[in-house]
Amino acid sequence: MSDLHVLLVDDEPLALRRLETLFGDIDDVEVVGTAATGDEAEAQIARLRPDLVMLDISMPGKSGIRVAADLAADPRPEIIFVTAFEQYAPDAFEVDAADYLLKPVRFDRLRQAVERARRRRTMRDAADRLAGVPAEARDEAIWVQVASGNLRLPIAQIEWIEAARDYVLFHTATRSFIHRISMAALEQLLGPEQLIRVHRSTFIRPALVNGVQRLGKGLIALEMQDGAVVQVGPSYVKSVLDRLGLA
Incomplete structure (x- = not known):
């Protein structure tokens, strides 16, 4: 490389x-x-x-x-x-x-x-990125604003989500998209089989969790495949461990 x-x-x-x-x-x-x-x-x-x-x-x-x-x-x-x-x-x-x-x-x-x-x-063009997504993965998507207009972002491409005041950031393998929506509304929109809420300001895709850090006092953080370390809110620890089969 x-x-x-x-x-x-x-x-x-x-x-x-x-x-x-x-x-x-x-x-x-x-x-x-x-x-x-x-x-x-x-x-x-x-x-x-x-x-x-x-x-x-x-x-x-x-x-x-x-x-x-x-x-x-x-x-x-x-x-x-x-x-x-x-x-x-x-x-x-x-x-x-x-x-x-x-x-x-x-x-x-x-x-x-x-x-x-x-x-x-190596993946500059948004159309090229979407062309490789199976048709069934495009059934659920969110329209996000980009410089040239709007882009249909398949939920299957979203790896994790973090809140940024009145907006959220959708992180994919190749870029981030900003979108105006509340975390509560997003929780209703996203199916728990895809992305789960692990903090009042964060959703993650369970399949992309590489490891779990035990921080003491019952707190944990998640090591994601891309190297990010995501803190889990205290009230979400039990449900996250259940979802990962670690309870």
């Missing part, structure tokens, strides 16, 4: 150093450069042609959102936004970001986001 070439963009030196340290523990990636402003980021993208850009949203001058929106369609690097502010999430996914990470960045979420970006490099 060839290395994924990564450009880090943040106006805070400490944030850049933290990202460099975290990337040092991820296999098959190479940090090829850094930038501290939107203009510098555009120049470095043009010069280095990275596969992935870790892009801070709030920077002096040109914002990360503007940088992503102004990128040429081809060749276009994958974008993972990094920010301290949740309210930018809708704007981030309008420009087709692979993921959206909140500071301080957790290693498991970074690794998961990088792997998603890596997969997206």
Whole structure:
């Protein structure tokens, strides 16, 4: 597997150093450069042609959102936004970001986001992604908004879901989609045979659980296939262990 070439963009030196340290523990990636402003980021993208850009949203001058929106369609690097502010999430996914990470960045979420970006490099076109889904798996789907309009997202492609204020993030193998719906309404929509609620702000697909961490005092966390570690809410522990056959 060839290395994924990564450009880090943040106006805070400490944030850049933290990202460099975290990337040092991820296999098959190479940090090829850094930038501290939107203009510098555009120049470095043009010069280095990275596969992935870790892009801070709030920077002096040109914002990360503007940088992503102004990128040429081809060749276009994958974008993972990094920010301290949740309210930018809708704007981030309008420009087709692979993921959206909140500071301080957790290693498991970074690794998961990088792997998603890596997969997206070989699965760019949404139509190609859906073409390989069996017809029976398309019967249940959710229409989500994307930059070009709306996309029919088969529920079978959703790996896990997390709440983001008034929105939810649907995480698939290749990207995340933002959608305005409450967790309560989502629970009514999703069949428990597919995705189960494990926290007031999280659903997961049981078939993708690789391991269970025992945290003490009856608390647990789930290790997902993509490397994410998902906390289970105290009131959900029993039902989750039952569902996994571990009760």
